């Protein structure tokens with residue numbers, strides 16, 4: 001029998017997501033919160049709140065350290081953003097962080113490899129919601145009309 005898994009995901013760790021959290025808990029809905037540790041453009045929730053979200057049964061995913069557009073920075077910086085954000089979130093929640101979300105949904109094939117090398121098991125785009133029950137874990141949909149990735153969801157096979 002196939003099992004349908006329903007989850008939601010929320011990006012940026014904005015402090016007002018506290019309201020959202022109470023809604024998810026009220027209706028018993030799981031969510032992944034993709035949180036950057038800093039963001040020049042907007043506030044991010046404090047570390048003790050990240051811990052609290054996790055303790056309430058939600059998943060914490062990485063959304064980089066500083067929320068740069070990864071396709072616009074060099075490979076070493078991108079690698080640093082991927083590895084250090086994972087490490088810092090793991091220090092906060094004391095559990096492995098396996099999911100990653102690309103800031104502004106921007107990714108390319110090289111970034112997919114960097115995400116995999118950094119130890120994530122899953123990554124997704126933020127550009128548009130698009131999902132497919134059957135997908136190649138390392139295949140990203142590319143929509144030539146929008147000139148951007150619509151779907152960057154993959155899972156390692158190990």
Ligand SMILES: [Zn+2]
Pocket residue numbers: 011012063067102103104126
């Ligand atoms: Zn974001």
